[in-house]
Amino acid sequence: MSFRADRITGALIATFGGVLYLFIIPRFVDSSQSSWIRPDTIPLATSFVIVLCGAFLVFKPTAHSLQNLRGHFKAVLFFLLLALGLYAMSMFGFVYIAPLLALSLMLLIGERRLLWLGLGVIGVPFAIWLLVVRVLERSLP
Amino acid sequence: MIDFSIILAGFSDAFTLWNLVFVLFGVVVGHLVGAVPGIGPVMAMAIAIPFTFGFDTLPAIAFLVGVNKGGLVSGAVPAVLINTPGTPDAAATALDGYPLARQGKPLKATKMALFSSVTGDTFSDIVLITVSAPLAILALRMGPVEVLALMIFAFSVLSGLVGKSFLKGVIAATLGLLFATVGADPENYNPRLIFGHYELYDGLPLVSVAIGMLAMSEIIRRLSEIHGEVKSAVSVQDAGNRNDQRVTWKEYWSCRYTMLRGAGMGTILGALPGIGSTAAAFLSYSTTKALSTKPETFGKGNLQGIAAAESANSAVVGANLIPLLTLGIPGSVSAALIISAFMIHGIQPGPLLFQDQGRLIYGLFGTMIMANFLNLWVGQLGLRIWVKVVSAPESIIFSSAILLCIVGVGMATNGLFGVVVMLIFAVIGYLMTSAGLSVVIFIITFFLGSRFEISLSQSLALMNADITRIVGSTPSHWPC
Known part of the structure; x- marks a missing residue:
């Protein structure tokens, strides 16, 4: 039973979320506050959750195997x-x-x-x- | 309360000859694609949606309903004949269907699957018709806070019950929400994550995302698994004597409690978002086996096993529409595709549907009942034909499906930009599936994403930015 696939997947997902959170969303989403939710609130929140979940997957992988x-x-x-x-x-x-x-x-x-x-x-x-x-x-x- | 004349008008719309032709066509297409392992009704619906663009709303929806119902029924054909379910929910059918086919009774097995499937489906449609209107009246009393809470509940259920890992479910749901933020934000109309492509100002096209993730990625995955000689999608065994080619009334009647139990389970599970027909089929199968006086005969060609699985998985279809029509929350991918067809025709799903489009909804109900009867007829007559037609090699089936995906998305999005988006989401879908992330959760949360954001914003305004008040909120016009 190998956990390697999920560890790699988790690392890639966490990296993707991190790049979004740190570089892409601040650059391509307006952060002006003129209503109850800022335009970047949901993108930032979801990318943060993606980083967290990706990191969890690295440390708590399931026994998922990749196709050949x-x-x-x-x-x-x-x-x-x-x-x-x-x-x-x-x-x-x-x-x-x-x-x-x-x-x-x-x-x-x-x-x-x-x-x-x-x-x-x-x-x-x-x-x-x-x-x-x-x-x-x-x-x- | 809905005016009775609207109900009658809706049913009369459904039973016109023109509508009948579309339902029949849909059922035939559904039977055809359901019998091919790897295509299935969801992929066929995704490909078909853009082609219904020019039709009137009811015939378009009728066609899609026909494809869905026909595909689910004939998913049992390859499950019985070659132990390869045409659709995932037919996997439980293969447990007893395939052994029966190996005993020289493939037609008896497929006919039992057909009869029990139609029985379960009709049961759940009757529940849908009787329950959804009162539920929609209740749903109309819900405000943004309740809708938000309901969506969070739906996301949680989806993440927890679809797939093998809750964590992966959360990742898929969050990715769906993230991609739903592409385009103008719903409050200020500021562009988000469009990278200079103003075609994305209205968001990622749902058709491109759905076809890319459900159809294209699945086709590529299937193609990448083909090694060596190109084979026919379905191979057929010779049937035995005449008595083994049919299901007698006595045999059907002996399965009545099994079918009723399966239909009940399928209806209850189908009304909950995300649980799906595969779980219903296996639950019904295992319950029937546990309650049987001869459990050792299961897995060896027991008709009760086929009846249990098929009545349950087909009952999910109608029940899936309960959350869709009452709350605007799709319970499955096929429901999400039907909702996107509604939206293509300018109709906003949700509790107001019964108030604003009552005639159309009752037309849809009439269509569903009609599709069940046609399913029975087409299934009986067409069984031998489907088996011959789907003996075509995978090379032609999948290359044709790819061309249809390109043309369909090109038509729906008026150009190749949407097709490029489709290809990108095919890659994403392929990667997600390879990593064990559910595309079903992704599609449903993607679809609900913008509504989630609007509900969140409205809820914050109502709760004066104190999100903890969501726990204690009650609908302002609740009847009690």
């Missing part, structure tokens, strides 16, 4: 691919990028069968276009 590293690595790849896809979508639009994004995702998942690839790359984006543009009469991103 390979899984996290794959997740990072998927997130990067999506970020890249969204950037490309902002340049060229959904219609041109969606099939490429679907193809990349399906290949990364491990799909190699042409029929399913064809359905995912052409059929699904076409169905979405049909639903959004023709049926709902809305524009695609």
Whole structure:
């Protein structure tokens, strides 16, 4: 039974709360008092609680284990691919990028069968276009 | 008291052909997604909300209710067939459903799950319809101090009961409150934590946060767990002889007390914020086993076990709406998603709903009853079809779901900014889930955050900044 994962999580959460409390909230939230609650009261209070709870988690961890590293690595790849896809979508639009994004995702998942690839790359984006543009009469991103 | 003509008008709105089509469509979609492990009704509802943007309010809500109810019922299909619950609350169903399927009776198990689920759901809907209006009248007498106390109570219950660690529950709840402060503060309208992005002036878009944390992060988590060959989401075993493919009236009737007890437990637990259908299903299952004269048959394909689990988890759905419609506090993520659909259509949830939107609420109630009957029908007819359709590989299911998330959020937020926010919250959701922090608590506290701040401010004004007076406060117009 390992408590290491929770200790790391607690430390990261406490650091996040501390950075918010000390640097980000004072800089990006107005602290003027003109009503019962100042604009920075709730953000400061919540970040303080986050620091406290993070510290508690370091000293009183539960037996929580992390998923294997390979899984996290794959997740990072998927997130990067999506970020890249969204950037490309902002340049060229959904219609041109969606099939490429679907193809990349399906290949990364491990799909190699042409029929399913064809359905995912052409059929699904076409169905979405049909639903959004023709049926709902809305524009695609 | 609500005028009887409003109640009738609401029910007549619900039973129109147009509304019926939307409920039917929702139930069909719900059955489809509920049968795919990893998608489930919550993710489907989150993806579907932006697509209901252009509909009238009642058909939009009717569709979402259909998805939720259909998904919960068909969550039992993969639980029975491959011992992999399509939704977490179907885990208890797998305990007896899967052994029954292995005995060559998969259809008997899934049909028992369907019948008991519809029974439990209808019971809880009747309780909702009869109880919520009087409760809303009581809720209207509550002031900001009572609302604040109620929210603190809801946060405490959520933190303590959802997930395995109270500390982690508090962290998730606090993170939800923190992210809810992004945007203009409710008192002075000073921008907070927007980092120069004026699109965030109205706060983080709820649709982006909900879809990012509930759908996208879950899809990525599922994708990251796929190793080796891409497989079908569901594989099917051959059914046995004809008698093993159906549930007789005698078998159904023998489970009546089990279903009634399960429905009662599900309704009571569902009315409390955060406890959820999984706890109800396991509680009902263990109680039934403890009260049984043959406890050794449980876990080996006992129909009572399936009836106990399914009647309880489905009864939670209707009861979850009691705190939502009476107090504006969502008891679960699906209730939070229904509330966000209300808000997209310009309707503010809370006790005033019955006063201002009585016709819509009774329309919703009519829709819920209709969805139960359609569930029975669609479940009976569609069982074999769903099993075939959901045999599609995970690669196509998840890549399609990702594209639908992007389009849905893009439509709801009118551009790619909301989609980028969704991706950021998908990362946050993934990290939280990996660390054992509940995204359910996060979403509910995020949703209630701004209301919490307003209630706190109003309470401070009423109590002259003495927060300790919250303990001794009583509603000013309490009937007794």
